[in-house]
Amino acid sequence: MAEHDLAFVEGGITASFGFMASGVSAGIKKSGRKDIALIVAEKRCPAAAVFTTSSMAAPPVVVSRESISDGLLRAIIVNAGNANACTGESGMADARAMAEATATALGCDAADVLVASTGVIGVPMPMELVFAGIDEAAEALDLVAGEDAAEAILTTDTFVKTTGVAFELDGITYTVGGMAKGSGMIQPNMATMLAFVTTDAPLTSASCDAALRAAVARTFNRITVDSDTSTNDMCVLMASGSAGGDLIDPNDQGFAVVSSAIEHVCGELARMVVRDGEGATKLIAITVTGAESESDAEAVAFAIANSPLVKTAIFGADANWGRVAMAIGKSPARVDATRVRITFAGILTCEGGTAVPFSEEDAAVALAESDVEIAVDLGLGSGEATVWTCDLSYEYVRINGEYRS
Amino acid sequence: MAEHDLAFVEGGITASFGFMASGVSAGIKKSGRKDIALIVAEKRCPAAAVFTTSSMAAPPVVVSRESISDGLLRAIIVNAGNANACTGESGMADARAMAEATATALGCDAADVLVASTGVIGVPMPMELVFAGIDEAAEALDLVAGEDAAEAILTTDTFVKTTGVAFELDGITYTVGGMAKGSGMIQPNMATMLAFVTTDAPLTSASCDAALRAAVARTFNRITVDSDTSTNDMCVLMASGSAGGDLIDPNDQGFAVVSSAIEHVCGELARMVVRDGEGATKLIAITVTGAESESDAEAVAFAIANSPLVKTAIFGADANWGRVAMAIGKSPARVDATRVRITFAGILTCEGGTAVPFSEEDAAVALAESDVEIAVDLGLGSGEATVWTCDLSYEYVRINGEYRS
Numbered sequence: 001m002a003e004h005d006l007a008f009v010e011g012g013i014t015a016s017f018g019f020m021a022s023g024v025s026a027g028i029k030k031s032g033r034k035d036i037a038l039i040v041a042e043k044r045c046p047a048a049a050v051f052t053t054s055s056m057a058a059p060p061v062v063v064s065r066e067s068i069s070d071g072l073l074r075a076i077i078v079n080a081g082n083a084n085a086c087t088g089e090s091g092m093a094d095a096r097a098m099a100e101a102t103a104t105a106l107g108c109d110a111a112d113v114l115v116a117s118t119g120v121i122g123v124p125m126p127m128e129l130v131f132a133g134i135d136e137a138a139e140a141l142d143l144v145a146g147e148d149a150a151e152a153i154l155t156t157d158t159f160v161k162t163t164g165v166a167f168e169l170d171g172i173t174y175t176v177g178g179m180a181k182g183s184g185m186i187q188p189n190m191a192t193m194l195a196f197v198t199t200d201a202p203l204t205s206a207s208c209d210a211a212l213r214a215a216v217a218r219t220f221n222r223i224t225v226d227s228d229t230s231t232n233d234m235c236v237l238m239a240s241g242s243a244g245g246d247l248i249d250p251n252d253q254g255f256a257v258v259s260s261a262i263e264h265v266c267g268e269l270a271r272m273v274v275r276d277g278e279g280a281t282k283l284i285a286i287t288v289t290g291a292e293s294e295s296d297a298e299a300v301a302f303a304i305a306n307s308p309l310v311k312t313a314i315f316g317a318d319a320n321w322g323r324v325a326m327a328i329g330k331s332p333a334r335v336d337a338t339r340v341r342i343t344f345a346g347i348l349t350c351e352g353g354t355a356v357p358f359s360e361e362d363a364a365v366a367l368a369e370s371d372v373e374i375a376v377d378l379g380l381g382s383g384e385a386t387v388w389t390c391d392l393s394y395e396y397v398r399i400n401g402e403y404r405s
Numbered sequence: 406m407a408e409h410d411l412a413f414v415e416g417g418i419t420a421s422f423g424f425m426a427s428g429v430s431a432g433i434k435k436s437g438r439k440d441i442a443l444i445v446a447e448k449r450c451p452a453a454a455v456f457t458t459s460s461m462a463a464p465p466v467v468v469s470r471e472s473i474s475d476g477l478l479r480a481i482i483v484n485a486g487n488a489n490a491c492t493g494e495s496g497m498a499d500a501r502a503m504a505e506a507t508a509t510a511l512g513c514d515a516a517d518v519l520v521a522s523t524g525v526i527g528v529p530m531p532m533e534l535v536f537a538g539i540d541e542a543a544e545a546l547d548l549v550a551g552e553d554a555a556e557a558i559l560t561t562d563t564f565v566k567t568t569g570v571a572f573e574l575d576g577i578t579y580t581v582g583g584m585a586k587g588s589g590m591i592q593p594n595m596a597t598m599l600a601f602v603t604t605d606a607p608l609t610s611a612s613c614d615a616a617l618r619a620a621v622a623r624t625f626n627r628i629t630v631d632s633d634t635s636t637n638d639m640c641v642l643m644a645s646g647s648a649g650g651d652l653i654d655p656n657d658q659g660f661a662v663v664s665s666a667i668e669h670v671c672g673e674l675a676r677m678v679v680r681d682g683e684g685a686t687k688l689i690a691i692t693v694t695g696a697e698s699e700s701d702a703e704a705v706a707f708a709i710a711n712s713p714l715v716k717t718a719i720f721g722a723d724a725n726w727g728r729v730a731m732a733i734g735k736s737p738a739r740v741d742a743t744r745v746r747i748t749f750a751g752i753l754t755c756e757g758g759t760a761v762p763f764s765e766e767d768a769a770v771a772l773a774e775s776d777v778e779i780a781v782d783l784g785l786g787s788g789e790a791t792v793w794t795c796d797l798s799y800e801y802v803r804i805n806g807e808y809r810s
Binding site: 052053054055057083085086089091120121122123124184226228229230231306307308309313316321322323325326328329330331334335336337338349350354355392393396398399400401 | 732
């Protein structure tokens with residue numbers, strides 16, 4: 001492959017050299033499915049993380065913010081089935097105890113263990129099960145267990161989300177691998193649901209942080225399933241450096257190459273989350289161009305992406321582009337109605353803010369596809385952004401009318 | 406009745422002296438249902454209106470903003486079945502032609518006619534049908550046709566929305582009557598869907614404006630069905646003065662009494678809109694207290710009201726209060742997680758940000774009611790606000806997956 005080109009690799013987070021993982025069933029999920037995942041680097045290594053902006057952030061988020069503050073991590077312990085959120089002081093103690101139990105099992109410092117939890121809110125953690133699960137997960141650690149770990153972090157997800165790429169830089173082959181979970185309560189803000197990315201490239205902590213923030217801003221922070229932001233969102237990057245080569249700082253030439261590979265992996269995972277959005281039947285990409293600024297473009301794209309009327313129309317395969325016009329109008333972005341151009345599933349429906357006749361038959365064919373693109377040009381400037389969402393179906397209502405009970 | 410007490414009266418907008426109305430079928434709706442409403446005061450009178458904040462505001466909104474600019478109106482012409490939105494220059498000409506045709510039929514000035522349209526976006530108005538309908542509506546004008554007019558402005562609504570109150574002030578009995586339509590695309594911002602309020606109190610234009618803005622801020626602007634803001638929203642108040650008495654200016658003693666009657670009528674209509682929200686099975690009142698400011702309280706209440714996860718949980722009669730905690734966390738308001746108190750359907754579920762054990766049986770009983778209250782105390786200050794919304798059901802998806810086709 002050509003220098004810098006990205007080639008898909010299997011294995012998820014263990015595709016990168018220098019990482020082991022495991023996924024085990026500890027009995028936290030009533031279903032008996034895997035519910036504890038462990039990711040361990042061969043040694044303490046540079047890392048970065050971004051977290052939910054929720055003011056109701058859960059105890060594991062609070063503890064993990066402390067762990068990552070020195071830019072170094074050895075391990076990540078994750079449980080699904082219980083979010084350890086709205087659990088007060090005992091929840092804080094439980095999150096710390098998870099880091100300590102993991103550190104004991106691995107023989108490392110608890111301050112180098114990041115803790116993530118996902119699942120139901122407001123229920124105390126079943127700590128006996130969790131402790132036993134952590135020990136089991138430590139024993140099960142394996143160089144090729146990326147898929148097991150990815151399975152153990154799922155909640156309402158219907159499929160495992162892993163991806164990875166390999167690329168060459170200065171004659172060395174590096175790998176970036178990742179996994180994510182998420183299906184509902186998805187409008188990440190700063191981070192997302194849970195996503196873990198590993199690389200064997202020799203990034204410094206500063207490079208990890210810069211690359212992760214840039215990637216998340218254009219991937220996980222540009223998706224929405226239901227406009228709801230979780231109390232437990234986080235996205236973590238660990239860089240083992242195990243593939244060798246000189247340390248890569250944000251100012252080094254190689255940084256852009258590794259950074260772009262990380263953004264690619266985050267983008268793939270983010271789109272998987274949306275495609276697996278609760279009840280989703282279609283992946284919808286909304287691209288806004290011609291805005292006065294990138295943030296205006298993003299605001300318009302999110303207004304469309306979060307409109308239940310747009311989402312139900314696409315579920316019903318109805319080219320009801322008037323709802324896109326409505327959503328543009330309600331966004332806080334500057335809009336000149338006489339310049340708005342809307343393309344719906346590849347079909348021009350509105351030009352200069354005015355309806356354009358189109359073939360309903362062509363629209364029906366285009367809307368039968370599993371991927372739908374909405375393109376809006378505001379005709380004002382050069383700001384642009386793409387946001388991904390899914391449609392709103394009967395199944396979404398069923399899943400969320402029944403989830404907790 | 407005691408001075409100032411409000412007594413319910415029937416008749417909607419024609420409950421007030423000095424108004425005639427009509428509702429006729431012009432063939433704009435394919436169903437053949439009534440689709441043109443006309444409201445006429447016996448003479449040009451003080452009035453006020455608030456309109457959608459949408460930057461994609463429809464031609465009738467643009468024309469009506471001009472009509473109301475002098476604070477005086479004689480008539481309101483409304484059509485349902487076509488929103489005359491995203492219709493460009495010809496849509497502007499059509500909206501003006503509607504005002505002119507109405508003025509001709511009534512023998513008044515077109516500048517004193519307000520135009521409102523609601524229905525599908527992006528379709529040219531069938532003007533021949535509209536003109537014939539306006540003539541028919543003018544001929545059908547009647548002193549007791551408030552219900553006919555209310556029927557003619559409906560779209561996906563399942564019931565007619567009218568209300569009215571009478572009260573005494575300085576020995577004179579005054580009446581405020583109103584009607585509204587709206588069921589989807591409801592998060593009014595500034596005004597709402599369509600709502601028309603009449604009074605025979607002798608308000609000045611300034612009083613109309615002050616009373617309407619105050620009422621709308623706490624009623625129509627505090628409801629949401631689906632977080633979507635229409636291109637055609639408006640709320641209009643006309644004051645015939647036909648009940649007699651001295652002119653009432655905002656500084657006069659009687660202003661607060663009339664203003665409170667207007668807010669009462671707007672509140673009743675707003676809650677009817679939510680109760681008739683597309684697919685709604687429950688009316689949900691969300692009250693936030695203890696916020697640092699009223700706007701913070703409103704932001705938290707709207708974050709909860711617009712959360713599809715909260716709305717589906719209530720549809721499923723599931724006391725999943727963790728989703729309320731999530732929604733509080735995602736709002737932009739200042740929140741101290743350790744002070745949050747959540748009461749869900751009358752049951753305390755969270756205190757000091759921490760889960761409180763509760764009886765699922767009690768919750769199931771409370772959630773079987775058609776009205777559900779969620780109360781949140783942020784424990785920070787004295788800001789408070791109530792927002793009304795409805796649940797999110799299968800029927801919402803069905804209605805909006807099929808609406809246009």
